[in-house]
Amino acid sequence: MGKDLTRLLRPKSVAVIGGGAWCQQVILQSKRMGYAGHIWPVHPKATNIAGYAAFPHLEDLPEAPDAVFIGINRHATIEAVRTLAANGAGGAVCFASGFSEAVAEDGSGSGLQGQLITAAGEMPILGPNCYGFINALDGALLWPDQHGATPVDKGVAILTQSSNISINLTMQKRALPIAYMVACGNMAQTSQAEIASALIDDPRVTAVGLHIEGFKDIRQWEALAAKAYGKGVPLVALKVGASEQAQAATVSHTASLAGSDAGAQALLDRLGIPRLSALPDFLETLKLLHCYGPLPGGRVSSISCSGGEASLIADMAIGTGLTFPPLIDDQKTRLRDALGSMVALNNPLDYHTYIWRDEDAMAQAWSGMTGGDSDLTLSIVDYPTTDPTDWTCATRAALKVRDETGARFAVAATLPELLPEDTAQELMAGGVVPLMGLREALSAIRAAADVAPPASDPVCLPGSADMTHTLTEGEAKQALAAFGLRVPQSRTVHGTDAALAAQDMTAPFAVKGVGLAHKSEHGAVRLNVRAEDLATAAAEIGTEQVLIEEMVSGAVAEVLVGVIRDLAHGFVLTLGAGGVLTEVLRDTVSLLIPSSPDDIRMALGALKIAPLLTGYRGQPAADMDAIVAAVQAVQAYVMQHADTLGEVEINPLLCTPDTAVAVDALIRKA
Secondary structure, eight states: OOOOOHHHHSOSEEEEEOOSHHHHHHHHHHHHTTOOSEEEEEOSSOSEETTEEOBSSGGGSSSOOSEEEEOSOHHHHHHHHHHHHHHTOOOEEEOOOOSGGGOOTTOSSOSHHHHHHHHHTTSOEEOSSOOEEEETTTTEEEOOSOOOOOOOSSEEEEEESOHHHHHHHHTOOSOOOEEEEEEOTTOSSSOHHHHHHHHTTSTTEEEEEEEESOOSOHHHHHHHHHHHHHHTOOEEEEEOOOOSGGGSOOSSHHHHHHHHHHHHHHHHHHHTOOEESSHHHHHHHHHHHHHHOSOSOSBEEEEESOHHHHHHHHHHTTTTTOBOOOOOHHHHHHHHHHHTTSSOOOSSEEOOSTTTTOHHHHHHHHHHTSSTTOSEEEEEOOOOSSOGGGGHHHHHHHHHHHHHHOOOEEEEESSGGGSOHHHHHHHHHTTOEEEESHHHHHHHHHHHHOOOOOOSSOOOOOOOOOOOEEOOHHHHHHHHHTTTOOOOOEEEEEGGGHHHHTTTSOSSEEEEESSOSSTGGGTOEEEEEOGGGHHHHHHHHOOSEEEEEEOOOOOSEEEEEEEEEETTTEEEEEEEEOGGGHHHHOOEEEEESSOOHHHHHHHHHTSTTHHHHHOSTTOOOOOHHHHHHHHHHHHHHHHHTTTTEEEEEEEEEEEOSSOEEEOOEEEEEO
């Protein structure tokens, strides 16, 4: 991430090239926001644009501008960028579209977008097809359309790949202070990760929200995650879309289960970036992170004046991973002092309404819910849309709790519209998080608790060669066994030689047809075959060659271990329920390679079949060390053959109390 975007994003001088309505808006936007730097319109004919004297040519400017909005056609944009770069400008926003669509017919990269990149040289550019950015800290808006941003002293940065979503997010009425809004456009030269990396260098940025349509350079994202975590600036993502690469045809069950989104989720998990699925949740999470940063965990204390709300939040939290820890003795003592003996003390707590309007009593009761094992205390308050004046006591009580205890404290409305914006602003100013909507609040708390340090090992990146060769099962097992994977003793022979193949092996046997990807579906598997029945079993299967191997007994569970190449995200390692239940249960967890033994154990523990692995209802447990070792063997093979590998699948890995053996294997490669 070598680009220096400081001058572009925090400019002391702004030039605007073009005289149309869009360009006039850029000038007016900055003027309205109180921008204190120079504004220099550039137009060959106009003498004055939006009240500022215009310069006929870029060469006529007093000095090289820090930031430039280029609002002219795409062909003229290239020449303007070339001139700006030569003159030492700090960077430019390229508003025009139609660059990536106009690639050269010979695919040489000499299309318009390639020309634009060449013209820019080392000068950073945003776009093309880009609305630019809003810097609400310094009042610099290279932004040609409406927005809802207001000046702030500090706040969050939001980056999107959609100008329309950018506009909509600035219109939020949730009391979220937005310091920067950046529409990234086509990202021909400067990536989303590079822009985010530059923004977290501004100490006034408290958190960064990323609306991501796709990852380009994984190494840039790894660098961003490490830098942000080191600076204590949390990142959250709203990831949409699915990579075309991960939808390529594959022959394994793993591919149909993992899909392209599994790679994206695994990458975000690895980077320690929580993922949201809706814009309201995204904004509420940023609000929580702005106030308190990442939460230590997902333990919540909830207090409300209604049993209905106490029950509601308890039910809504099911499946989120959030918990309501029991009250400790100190909390009970403080609550009893505040509420007397008529209230049953629980978490969530219904404190009834008899202390309503008594600001001090309310604050005392709400304070009683802080501390203990909770990471955040939540007071549920719904302000009426008719006359909320009788609810000012709740606002003052919340502010008093925060002031006197210093605890992380939030006020949440069950519906977003039941927390007025002016009240939310007042709460934010006093350090209390106003959360709009109970579902959104729970989602935000979960995400804020999921901010994590990024993995230290870089993702193993795949090659891009066509994967056209599928090894036989025997070949695949031999290849993996060389890296430490345990496989049964076996032999591949012509069907007519089946009876002779097992002379030095121990019955019973499994007999499988060779050359079929899904042998069970073709009826090409026979199990528990006696030595004297091998010839008959081979004849029934009917393939030219058969694989004969010793059966593995004593399995307590069957596990799927699969790896697919995802060009957008790396190699996706999928662990799940194996055997015939693979597609029935669809019980899987995905990671990226390489993953640590602890990550592998955690993933196995998250499976629905985890109780089978740990010993279910008195049954023996599987050898977890052996399972982890098997997965690590597969990882080692993948990393050694990353340039030529398409996919690997072990299904099933038979897990016994003392070993883990791969009884079926598939490898597809170049």
